[in-house]
Amino acid sequence: MSEHEVDLVVIGTGPGGEALATGAAKAGLRVVAVDKHLVGGECPYYGCIPTKMMVRGSDVVAEVRRAAEVAGEATIAPAWSVVHRRIDEQATTHWDDTIAVDRLKDAGATVHHGVGRLAGPGRVEVTTADGEVITYATARGVVLNPGTRPAVPPVEGLADTPYWTNRDAVQVAEVPGSLVVVGGGPIGCELAQVFSRFGVRVTIVQHGPRLVPADEPEAAELLEQVFVQEGIRVLTGVELQRASYADGGFTLALDSGEELRADKVLVAAGRTPNLDDLGLETVGLDPHARTLDVDERLRVQDGIWAIGDVTGKGAFTHVSMYQSAVALRDVLDQGGAPARYHAVPHATFTDPEIGGVGMSEQQARDAGLTVRTGSTKLEESSRGFTHGPGGHGVIKVVEDADRGVLVGATAMGPAGGEILGFLAVAVHAEVPVDTLRTMIYAYPTFHRAIESALADLS
Ligand SMILES: Cc1cc2nc3c(=O)[nH]c(=O)nc-3n(C[C@H](O)[C@H](O)[C@H](O)COP(=O)(O)OP(=O)(O)OC[C@H]3O[C@@H](n4cnc5c(N)ncnc54)[C@H](O)[C@@H]3O)c2cc1C
Numbered sequence: 001m002s003e004h005e006v007d008l009v010v011i012g013t014g015p016g017g018e019a020l021a022t023g024a025a026k027a028g029l030r031v032v033a034v035d036k037h038l039v040g041g042e043c044p045y046y047g048c049i050p051t052k053m054m055v056r057g058s059d060v061v062a063e064v065r066r067a068a069e070v071a072g073e074a075t076i077a078p079a080w081s082v083v084h085r086r087i088d089e090q091a092t093t094h095w096d097d098t099i100a101v102d103r104l105k106d107a108g109a110t111v112h113h114g115v116g117r118l119a120g121p122g123r124v125e126v127t128t129a130d131g132e133v134i135t136y137a138t139a140r141g142v143v144l145n146p147g148t149r150p151a152v153p154p155v156e157g158l159a160d161t162p163y164w165t166n167r168d169a170v171q172v173a174e175v176p177g178s179l180v181v182v183g184g185g186p187i188g189c190e191l192a193q194v195f196s197r198f199g200v201r202v203t204i205v206q207h208g209p210r211l212v213p214a215d216e217p218e219a220a221e222l223l224e225q226v227f228v229q230e231g232i233r234v235l236t237g238v239e240l241q242r243a244s245y246a247d248g249g250f251t252l253a254l255d256s257g258e259e260l261r262a263d264k265v266l267v268a269a270g271r272t273p274n275l276d277d278l279g280l281e282t283v284g285l286d287p288h289a290r291t292l293d294v295d296e297r298l299r300v301q302d303g304i305w306a307i308g309d310v311t312g313k314g315a316f317t318h319v320s321m322y323q324s325a326v327a328l329r330d331v332l333d334q335g336g337a338p339a340r341y342h343a344v345p346h347a348t349f350t351d352p353e354i355g356g357v358g359m360s361e362q363q364a365r366d367a368g369l370t371v372r373t374g375s376t377k378l379e380e381s382s383r384g385f386t387h388g389p390g391g392h393g394v395i396k397v398v399e400d401a402d403r404g405v406l407v408g409a410t411a412m413g414p415a416g417g418e419i420l421g422f423l424a425v426a427v428h429a430e431v432p433v434d435t436l437r438t439m440i441y442a443y444p445t446f447h448r449a450i451e452s453a454l455a456d457l458s
């Protein structure tokens with residue numbers, strides 16, 4: 001047991017924690033960064049990056065299959081080994097964080113692989129991978145960036161089966177014959193489509209009434225149509241009641257009475273915050289909370305900042321990074337703009353992609369705004385029409401009619417996440433709808449459909 005004085009300890013190095021520790025160390029603070037697994041967190045090793053390599057592969061497969069309708073015969077023999085190799089070698093360097101650790105050390109930080117826990121105000125106890133316990137007393141404080149882990153629904157028998165989570169799904173070397181995906185959120189939908197396009201018989205079991213419930217219903221409806229056309233079985237409004245595993249296969253009993261059988265089951269039913277083993281009780285905070293309340297500078301209390309998924313402001317890498325920059329300025333007493341969340345964007349990388357920013361129509365109504373909405377189908381635009389197969393999509397805008405500004409928008413279609421950029425600026429900068437209407441929209445682009453959605457506002 002040893003004790004040291006430093007300026008700052010960062011517990012958990014997700015994308016935001018890694019960036020903050022790097023910035024603080026470069027600014028001259030004595031920084032300790034602790035991660036119980038890999039420096040960089042979920043995004044580079046098990047989340048955004050490997051899954052987007054999977055999506056890239058599955059999009060190529062789909063485009064080749066569309067070739068006959070627009071350019072001539074082409075064939076592809078989808079090979080998962082190619083995707084697996086890219087993830088293994090290029091994305092994750094065999095799930096090894098040496099490069100990230102060295103980068104952080106080069107910036108001047110001390111890096112531990114181990115578990116960090118608060119041990120009273122300003123104090124952190126680190127239990128390193130080899131069992132050593134080191135206590136740090138901090139002059140500035142502690143940044144918490146512990147992220148989340150997959151939630152496992154309380155379904156009888158499920159915990160005793162060898163189900164996959166996203167961590168297993170990104171590491172598979174061979175695809176199974178059949179897969180049941182439990183959960184129709186972003187993880188479930190992205191991965192269901194990927195595996196389906198690589199020849200897996202996929203069934204999605206979603207207990208809510210529709211897929212991607214955080215997105216607009218129009219987007220969910222179109223996504224379900226596309227999935228069904230591609231051969232994915234989508235079961236909504238059903239509850240999984242029992243799960244078992246025997247002789248290399250899963251059996252899943254649904255409340256509808258149906259029994260599903262599959263080679264593999266992927267649980268993508270939400271996330272559990274890593275707040276339960278962080279020593280929160282030693283500083284008067286609730287270790288059973290789902291989120292940590294933060295102010296506009298990401299402070300939880302004097303000398304404690306929290307960033308990333310555990311703040312409940314949007315479980316996205318870009319939110320973690322944004323908060324990291326705001327919190328770092330606060331740690332360094334540099335002031336600057338406080339955090340605002342009125343224009344949080346997201347892109348779900350299904351095909352078609354779903355880009356969303358700000359409020360959904362329902363959220364705007366629940367907030368008591370005078371709401372007007374406008375929408376248009378992408379395939380009815382010139383670009384959607386000329387694009388042909390794969391050109392389906394929808395643009396929807398949500399206006400606060402009293403202020404004449406957009407408070408939310410959806411761009412679904414090919415490159416929906418890119419078209420979203422335009423709408424994110426409009427919502428972020430509160431550009432008057434009248435100004436958006438006087439712009440010239442290049443013909444024939446996908447983003448030109450935004451003009452039609454604005455014309456439809458009523
Ligand atoms: C399959 C999947 C796909 C995704 N795709 C996207 C995407 O396309 N775009 C996007 O923006 N977001 C995506 N996300 C979400 C994104 O990964 C997270 O929002 C992002 O990683 C930010 O999380 P975070 O900063 O809160 O921490 P995390 O990345 O979760 O990292 C937290 C770190 O803290 C460590 N830790 C936890 N507790 C302790 C402790 N007590 N001591 C020491 N270390 C600890 C963990 O080991 C981990 O390394 C995806 C997520 C998943 C699962």
Ligand SMILES: NC(=O)c1ccc[n+]([C@@H]2O[C@H](COP(=O)([O-])OP(=O)(O)OC[C@H]3O[C@@H](n4cnc5c(N)ncnc54)[C@H](O)[C@@H]3O)[C@@H](O)[C@H]2O)c1
Binds near residue numbers: 206240347
């Ligand atoms: N492209 C992206 O930005 C991206 C991609 C993947 C994940 N993420 C982030 O990661 C977070 C977690 O993703 P997620 O998809 O696991 O979580 P989620 O909470 O967004 O979705 C989980 C889904 O599972 C369903 N569900 C819950 N319990 C169930 C049960 N017992 N049976 C059937 N369905 C059940 C829920 O209704 C929900 O639709 C997302 O909210 C998102 O912020 C982002």
